[in-house]
Amino acid sequence: MGKLTYVKSASQLLCMDTGHGPRTGKGMSMLGIIADGSVVIEDGIIVFAGSDALAAQFLGTRRGEVEVIDASGKVVAPGLVDPHTHVVYAGSRENELELRLQGEKYTDILQRGGGILNTARSTREASEEELIRQALTRLDRFLLHGVTTIEAKSGYGLTVKDELKQLRAARELDRRHPIDVVPTFMGAHAVPEEYRSHPESYVNLVIEEMLPAVAERGLAEYCDVFCEQGVFDIAESGRILEAAERLGFKLKIHADEIAKNFGGAELAAKLEAVSAEHLLKTSEEGIRALAKSGTIAVLLPGTALFLMERAADARSMIDGGVAVALSTDCNPGSSPTVSMPFIMNAACLTMRMTPAEVLVASTINAAHAIGRGNEIGSIETGKRGDLVLFDVSNYRQLQYYYGMNLVHTVIKNGRTVVKGGVLV
Ligand SMILES: O=C(O)CC1=NCN=C1
Numbered sequence: 001m002g003k004l005t006y007v008k009s010a011s012q013l014l015c016m017d018t019g020h021g022p023r024t025g026k027g028m029s030m031l032g033i034i035a036d037g038s039v040v041i042e043d044g045i046i047v048f049a050g051s052d053a054l055a056a057q058f059l060g061t062r063r064g065e066v067e068v069i070d071a072s073g074k075v076v077a078p079g080l081v082d083p084h085t086h087v088v089y090a091g092s093r094e095n096e097l098e099l100r101l102q103g104e105k106y107t108d109i110l111q112r113g114g115g116i117l118n119t120a121r122s123t124r125e126a127s128e129e130e131l132i133r134q135a136l137t138r139l140d141r142f143l144l145h146g147v148t149t150i151e152a153k154s155g156y157g158l159t160v161k162d163e164l165k166q167l168r169a170a171r172e173l174d175r176r177h178p179i180d181v182v183p184t185f186m187g188a189h190a191v192p193e194e195y196r197s198h199p200e201s202y203v204n205l206v207i208e209e210m211l212p213a214v215a216e217r218g219l220a221e222y223c224d225v226f227c228e229q230g231v232f233d234i235a236e237s238g239r240i241l242e243a244a245e246r247l248g249f250k251l252k253i254h255a256d257e258i259a260k261n262f263g264g265a266e267l268a269a270k271l272e273a274v275s276a277e278h279l280l281k282t283s284e285e286g287i288r289a290l291a292k293s294g295t296i297a298v299l300l301p302g303t304a305l306f307l308m309e310r311a312a313d314a315r316s317m318i319d320g321g322v323a324v325a326l327s328t329d330c331n332p333g334s335s336p337t338v339s340m341p342f343i344m345n346a347a348c349l350t351m352r353m354t355p356a357e358v359l360v361a362s363t364i365n366a367a368h369a370i371g372r373g374n375e376i377g378s379i380e381t382g383k384r385g386d387l388v389l390f391d392v393s394n395y396r397q398l399q400y401y402y403g404m405n406l407v408h409t410v411i412k413n414g415r416t417v418v419k420g421g422v423l424v
C-alpha cells in the first residue's frame with residue numbers, strides 16, 4: 001500500500017467528469033464542480049474524488065502515511081494540458097517581431113529564408129544534449145504555469161538525421177522531466193533551402209525516408225503538416241498524411257493559419273484527423289466538416305495575437321458542435337510563450353470563450369487532442385494524480401484576474417512539484 005496524498009477542502013474541486021470523449025456544445029461548460037472537495041492519490045493514481053465528508057470516511061478505512069495538502073480557499077483543477085508545442089528548438093527570432101511590426105508578413109520572412117528556416121539552421125547546429133538542455137528550462141516554466149502534460153513536435157531539423165535528433169530529444173525530455181511529453185513528427189513544417197528549387201523532392205523525402213525512419217524507431221505517435229499557401233498545399237499535405245496513416249501515425253494538421261479558405265480544415269475532416277490546429281481563416285463549410293468528423297479544433301489565440309491577426313471563430317465552432325481545445329503553440333517564431341493561463345485569458349478576451357469553456361479546452365479536450373483523454377484531463381478515480389491548485393476561491397476569477405500566473409501548487413503523479421509558485 002503506497003503513500004497517500006490527500007488534497008483537502010478545495011473551495012471548488014473541478015472534476016471535469018460530466019461526460020465522455022471530447023466535450024462539445026453545452027458539454028464544454030460543464031465542470032463537475034464539488035464545493036469543499038477533496039482528492040486522494042495513491043501511487044500516482046487518483047483513488048478518491050468527492051466531498052470532504054466522504055473523503056474522511058474513505059481515509060478512515062485506510063492505514064499508512066498520508067501527506068495532507070490544504071486546498072482551502074483554492075480552486076483545484078486537473079493539471080493543464082498543452083496539446084500543441086514546438087518546444088524542442090535552438091535559437092530565438094525576436095528580430096522578426098520588429099520586422100512584422102514594420103509591416104513584413106510572416107510568410108514573406110519565411111519565403112526569404114527566415115522564420116522556420118532560421119530556427120532550422122540553429123537547431124541543426126545544436127547537439128541533442130543542447131536541445132534537451134534548452135527545452136528542460138521551458139518545461140520548468142510550463143510546470144510553474146500549471147501544465148503537467150504537453151505535446152512536442154519536430155519540424156526544425158528538416159533532414160532525416162536532424163528530425164530524428166529532435167524526436168530523440170523529445171523522448172529524453174519525457175524521461176528526465178516530471179512533465180509527460182507526447183511526440184509528433186512534423187518534417188513537413190517547411191521546405192528547407194536545399195530543396196527550394198525542387199520542393200516535390202522534399203515531399204518525397206518526407207514520405208519515403210523520414211516517415212519510415214521515425215516509425216521503425218517508434219519516435220512519434222502523431223504526424224503533423226503545415227498545410228498553408230506557400231508551404232505545403234492541400235495535395236502535398238494529403239499525400240504526406242495518408243502515407244503517415246498507412247504507417248500507423250495518428251494525424252494532426254496545421255490548417256488555415258494564414259491564407260483564407262485554403263481548405264485545411266476540410267482536409268483534416270476528410271482524413272478524420274484527431275485534430276486541426278490554428279483555424280484562423282477556416283470557412284463555415286470547414287467548421288461544419290470538423291463537427292461532422294469529430295476532429296478537435298486546437299485553437300492558438302496567443303499565436304493570433306503575436307501575429308497581430310484576428311483570432312479563430314471559437315464561438316461558431318463551439319455553437320456548431322466542434323470540440324475545442326487550447327494551446328500555447330510554444331515556438332520561437334509565432335508564439336514564444338509557455339503560459340497556458342495567458343492563453344486561457346486570450347481565449348476569453350479575443351474569442352469570447354467563457355471561463356468554464358476555457359477550462360474544459362485546457363484540460364479534458366486538450367487531453368483528447370493528444371490521445372490521453374482516458375488517463376488525464378479530469379479528476380476521476382483511476383486517472384493520473386495530476387492536479388493544479390490555483391490561488392483563487394472560484395474558477396471565474398481565473399479569467400477575471402487576467403495576465404497573472406495564479407498557480408499556487410502543482411501535483412504530478414501524486415508528487416508536489418510546485419509549491420507557493422516555486423519549483424520544489
Ligand atoms: O514559426 C514557427 O517557428 C512555428 C510555426 N509553424 C507554423 N506556424 C508557425
Ligand SMILES: [Zn+2]
Pocket residue numbers: 084086254329331
Ligand atoms: Zn504550431
